[in-house]
Amino acid sequence: MENKLFIYNTLNRKKELFEPINASHVGLYVCGPTVYGDAHLGHARPAITFDLLFRYLTHLGYKVRYVRNITDVGHLVNDADEGEDKIAKKARLEELEPMEVVQFYTDRYHKDMDDLNVRKPSIEPRASGHIMEQMAMIDQLLANGFAYESNGSVYFDVEAYSKKYDYGKLSGRKIEDLISNTRELDGQGEKKNSFDFALWKKAAPEHIMRWPSKWSDGFPGWHMECSAMSQKYLGEEFDIHGGGLDLQFPHHECEIAQSTGAHGHEAVHYWMHNNMITINGQKMGKSLGNFITLSQMFSGENDVLEQAYSPMTVRFFMLQAHYRSPLDFSNDALKAAEKGFKRLMTALATLNKINVSETSTIDAEELTGKCYDALNDDLNTPILIAHLFDGVKTINALAAGNAKIDANNLEKLKTLYQKLIFDVLGLKAEEEANTSNEMLDKVISLLLTTRNEAKKNKDWATADRIRDELTNLGIVVKDTKDGFEWEINK
Ligand SMILES: Nc1ncnc2c1ncn2[C@@H]1O[C@H](COP(=O)(O)OP(=O)(O)OP(=O)(O)O)[C@@H](O)[C@H]1O
Ligand SMILES: [Zn+2]
Secondary structure, eight states, rough: OOOEEEEEEETEEEEEEEEOSSHHHHEEEOOOBBOOOOOOOOHHHHHHHHHHHHHHHHTTOOOOEEEOOBBOOOOBSSSSSSSOBHHHHHHHHOOHHHHHHHHHHHHHHHHHHHHOOOOOOSSSOOGGGGHHHHHHHHHHHHHSSSSSTTTHHHHHEEHHHHHOTTTTTTTTTOOHHHHHHHHGTSSSSSSSSOOOEEEEEEEEOOOOOOOOSSSSSSEEOOHHHHHHHHHHOOOOOEEEEEGGGIIIIIIHHHHHHHHHHHSSSSSEEEEEEEEEEEETTEEOTEEEEEEEEBHHHHTOOOOTTTTTTOOHHHHHHHTSSSSSOOOOEEEEHHHHHHHHHHHHHHHHHTTTTOOOOOSSSSSSSHHHHHHHHHHHHHHOOHHHHHHHHHHHHHHHHHHHHHSSSOOHHHHHHHHHHIIIIIISSOOOOOHHHHHHHHHHHHHHHHHHHHHHHHTTTTTTHHHHHHHHOOOOOOOEEEEEEEEEEEOOOO
C-alpha cells in the first residue's frame, strides 16, 4: 500500500510520515472517559477525532487494533494525587455502589457514541479490571529504582528518573523549573518531591474502592492504568497514543515516564492530541460547570441552545474544524454546520441521479487526489470538506445540464463521495428517523380528523373506536376546544 499519511507528532512537534511498527497493522490507544457523569460536547471531540483516524487507517487497508479505556477508578477530583476519587464521590452523593455509577454512565456514553456514529473500539478495557497488571508494572518500577514506597503508598521518583531520562519531553516542562517552583512544599508529607506522582495509594478507612496489595489495601494512581492497559493489549511498543490536549501534562508525561522507567525504552511512536471545545473562549468542562451534554445537544434541552442539533450536525461541526485547532461552541456555528451537512447529503442524492454523457468536462481523478492529499496532511478535514463542496458545485452543474460527465468519471465521483462521506468521515443519512416520525404525525392526525368528522356526524361508535384503539397503542388523545391533542404515553 502506498503510504503518504503524515500525522503531527506532539512528541517532536512536527508532522511526520506515519510508519507503523508492523507494515500492515496499527496499534492505537486513546484515553477514554472517566464515567461519573454524562458526556458533554467536549468529550465528543476526542471520540470523533480518533474515530476518524480509526476509520481512515482502516480505509487505507491497515488492520487496526483500537483500544479506548474506561476510567472507573483512580481519577481523583483535583487531577493530582489528592482528594476523593471522582467515581467514589458521585457514588457517595447518589447513595449508589461505585460500579453502579460506572455502569450507568458507561451505558449512556455508549448510547451517545452510537448516536454520533462513533465506531466501537476493538477493546474497551476498564481500569478496575486491570489491577494485577498495574501492580506488576509498579513492581518493575520499584525494582528499577524509579519508585519508592512511603507509608503504604508508592510514588514515582521523578528526580531519580530524570537523572537517566528526559522527564518533561512531551509537555516541554523542565525538571529544573519544577524543582525550583516546588521547593518550599517539599520535605512534607509522604513524597520526596511534590512533583512525584502516585502509582499506588493507600486507601483511607472510608475509601470504598480498594484492593489488597503488598504495600497496602489501596488503589492504583490514575496514570498507571493507561500504561498498563496499552502495554497489555498493544505491546511494550506501539504506534499511536491519542487524547485531549489537556491530558498532555501530567497524564501523558507520567505515562511516558512509567513505560520508559519500566522497560528502558519509550512505548509510543506517535502522540496525537486533539484541541479543546470551548464555550465563550473557555474550555468546556465538567469541573467548570459550563458544559452542554450530548443528549441535551440532541434534544435542545439546555438554555444555551436555540434549537436541537442532530448527532450528524454535531459530528459535521467537529469535522469542519481541524482537530488541532480550538473550536468554540456557538448556535450560529452549529446552524451553519446543519446547513452544510444537509447540502452535502442533498448533493449526494443528486449525484446518484446524474445521466452519463459520451464526453466529460469533469476530471474526477483530480478531485480524488486533492481529497486524499487533505486527509494525508494530518487529517485536514476542513480542507477535505472544502474540496467536497467544490465538487457539490460540479454536481449541481451536471444536474442543471451545464456540464458533462462520462461513465468512468461518474463512477469515480460516486465512489469518492460514498467512501469519504460514509466510511471515512463517518456521516450517515438522518432523514429516515425524521421521515418515520413525520409519517406517524401525519397518520395520527388523519385518524383524529376522521374521528372529529365522525363526531360531527354523531357517529359516536366510530369516534370512540378510533380513540380506544389509539389508547391501546399507547397514544393518549385529548379533546380540546380547537380540535385535539395527542401524545405518546412513554
Ligand atoms: N472541552 C473539551 N474539549 C475537547 N476534549 C475534551 C474536553 N473536555 C474533556 N475532553 C477530553 O475527553 C476525554 C475524557 O476526559 P475525562 O473524562 O477525563 O474528562 P474530564 O477531564 O473529567 O472533563 P472535565 O474537565 O469536564 O471534568 C479526554 O481525552 C479529555 O481530554
Ligand atoms: Zn489515559
